[in-house]
Amino acid sequence: MTPALDLAGIFVFALSGALQGVRKRLDVVGMAVLAFFTAVGGGITRDLFIGVQPAAFRDTGYLLVPIAATAIAFFWHPQVERAMPGVLVFDAAGIGLFCAVGTAKALAYGLSPLHAVLLGVCTAVGGGVIRDVLSGEMPTLLYDRQLYAVPAMLGSTAMAVLYALDIRGFAATLSSAVLAFALRILAMRYGWRAPLARGVGGPV
């Protein structure tokens, strides 16, 4: 994968974690903890489930980028908040990239395509779930009905299908990531929502 792209995805996710820290009036330690786990928590979980040491503890960039994002949110959070609609586009790009990269890593370690798709989704959305659990909230992912996991699932599936067809490397990653990104953007634009169980109203 292109490490620069990877670090860009981590930066955007870390920024969203640090901002959640500001909103909850956490101190700078809390901001840094949320920034770090939002950014790399999905990848850490994926690696533990694959059974290898999490890459975040081998690569210094995975640590420095969340620290930089924390510093930016610490000093300029009002400006970053105002830029959030733009940040959501980068977040969608992060989802796309992370689901593709996560699926590829799971397949490279010999997991079944079904498990690889699960771990691709986990890479993309796991950090946000950890951020919410650490913030003392139910994970947004579980109830807010936005299509967030679903685009990741389709991007991961595309990646697994291309892998089975022996189409690998940058082209496969890019097209899967773009598919997930486009679906996420369309879901935001048109307000597509995940269904509730039959006969159930929305959250109280």
Add this chain to the structure above:
Amino acid sequence: MTPALDLAGIFVFALSGALQGVRKRLDVVGMAVLAFFTAVGGGITRDLFIGVQPAAFRDTGYLLVPIAATAIAFFWHPQVERAMPGVLVFDAAGIGLFCAVGTAKALAYGLSPLHAVLLGVCTAVGGGVIRDVLSGEMPTLLYDRQLYAVPAMLGSTAMAVLYALDIRGFAATLSSAVLAFALRILAMRYGWRAPLARGVGGPV
């Protein structure tokens, strides 16, 4: 172990996770996440603590059964809720089975009997703890005073004792599971409760 029994235990646990999702008005993604981690979260935790790759990411059944349970809860949750008293019997069977299987796996990997009992309990009750944490609630296990972990602890202890006596395989698993199951059913029937610290009233 008998894989069919194992999958039956996973099915019952997944159903209880998916139903909790319906009660909390989660969307279908949230239901599936709760179903999956309720069913296999205990085993995943056990495997991470043993230091091996979680079995749930090697076996396709561990993924398909929670998806099936989610689909059933999605369409027929009122009927499943009505059948819950019956489901609790299956849940007790799941506890029995999981504590026996979990203890055996830990012993097979050379852990001490004491640690194997801990991991047997963890296999049986860990999924429910993860379900509650993801739902934004304190784990029921910690406060509700029902004997839930205690039957698992006795079943796991039986398994470890039989193992030390060189009685292994299906007979040991079955008798340990039946012991935990019977204690859990008796605890439900007679309302046995775990003690609070000396001089403390119930939860406020």
Add this chain to the structure above:
Amino acid sequence: MTPALDLAGIFVFALSGALQGVRKRLDVVGMAVLAFFTAVGGGITRDLFIGVQPAAFRDTGYLLVPIAATAIAFFWHPQVERAMPGVLVFDAAGIGLFCAVGTAKALAYGLSPLHAVLLGVCTAVGGGVIRDVLSGEMPTLLYDRQLYAVPAMLGSTAMAVLYALDIRGFAATLSSAVLAFALRILAMRYGWRAPLARGVGGPV
């Protein structure tokens, strides 16, 4: 490391977990779960992040000490609560010891100094975070502005610097632990606080 010191640190942390269980009126199972994870949760997390089997599942003391702390809190929690100001001094000693030991273990497994510092902090404060998440609360660490992670960070940094200078073993552990301990005690004594993001008031 001196195992007796290590077990003393675990005992103090386990006591604080069991007491939180009493305050939340948990039953004895909940008390034991909080005691165990408060005491060894930081080390478990560190070991998973290093990619080795958690030491807590190899060493019987790591299991028996939390059980003993639970029993003490169960029968004598009013006395222990009254002794808490004294216990906080032991807690500070635990932080110092755990950050030094955790950093040393990460370095011994070949992690970079930066990651080793992160894992030293994680060893010292991770158990408290898990205790709070299991109790259904936001981790105190994230918002309460006490200098708790910061002394651990400085102790871990001292350990990593000494390691780079080839000063290892008991002398390095002791001096790093004493540094973190002293900073923690000074922070408590003078009410030093971690900063909030620029322009943000305290928690609502």
